[in-house]
Amino acid sequence: MSVNIEIAFKLNGIDMRAKVSPGMSTLEMLRDELHLTGSKYGCGEGECGACTINVDGLSINSCLMFAADCDGREIVTIEGLASDPRTEALKKSFVAYGAVQCGFCTPGIIMQARNLLEKTAHPTPEQIRRGIEGNLCRCTGYKKIIEAIIEASAASP
């Protein structure tokens, strides 16, 4: 790469500095440079949602975001939610309902489900289907995922 770009941003609550190349995606920076491998590389074109992260409060496909554009932003990845109560409720219900099989889509779906519950505490099944429409799961057929999200939403006030 011909040029390095210096960026500063907040990652999971911690101030970070990094040098990235112009073509690098945020996902590549997270996984290959910062060794946070919770966010997955599925399709690389925004179709599958396995790389979903939170940027300034919004769900984003990290495979489509240029790493250089992280400058000045607040990024939260699945690793940053280890002690988040809403994520804890989702983790428990995903296990209880068998909503995890191979597990590859799971971090992205948990990120997106948490984002959905932040905006809509008690979504209808249709709102859940719309909410996770950008996340593919090839194992479960979604039924158990939707049930698990309903269960997790019942646990919240």
Added chain:
Amino acid sequence: MDAQLASTGRPLAPPGEDITVVQTYEVPRSLAEAVALLRAGNVTVVAGGTDLMPQSKTGRARFQPVLMNIQRIPELRGIGETDGCVRFGALTTVTELLNNVMVKTRFNALWQAADHFASDQLRNAATIGGNICNASPAGDTLVPLLVFNARVVLASEANGAVTTRTLPLAAFFVGPGRTQRRPTELLTAVNVPVPPEGFVSEFHKFGTRPALDVATIAIGLGAVRDGDRLRDVRVAFGAVAPTPIRAPKTEAALDGKVLSTAIEPALAAADADIQPISDIRASAWYRRELVHNVLRRMLDHVGKH
């Protein structure tokens, strides 16, 4: 969805190679700074990145030595109304369109297109300016914007000052991925006249699934109901020509005519307005069938309003 690409005429690079030509990365903080950079030349513009990133990975995007991120330019943001015209800043995201009450009430077809646009993650990143400059024949917001007679504002630098020109969106598209934007210009906003009283609009996109699909065909329809007739009829089609198009023959077949007897002539006229191709998503024949059937359904629906 999201990249203003300057064409260089160079051959396509192998996957992932082309981005190595980037020598400088610029993040202008004002429009004046951005157009000065564009005047200096050899710039690739990036906004949300949702189209540019996959294009860069496959080698479809041709990069210039300067990569300019326009996300930090405040002049490119916001939705506001002045003198009967709504200005959408180029960086308006699809999520912002979807959450805007005025878009839903006055520009329903645009709101419906935003609602059918990709997925939450992509709607949060993709911008209206990027969707326009990417100039896909199937771009979701383009069909309703044509229905609403949108105009694009292009800024550039002349004699040390920012100047702008405004073009009808219908004249902006030249071919797939190609527009009238000059390499020294930045698309700053889309201006959309508020439609007349009683104007109703609908958007229908056909794809194999509701989310994350490139339209096989898309139709935008807008008109004022006047008893059993439609007036100020505007029809636009996506994915059935080299660019998104208005459909003048279809409009003429409907405008001022008694709707119930105008539907068949309108469907025949639509056949003359479109030039679909066969590709991975559908054959030309199937696209014609879809336009026929979906337009009929939309006209039946308007008739029952």
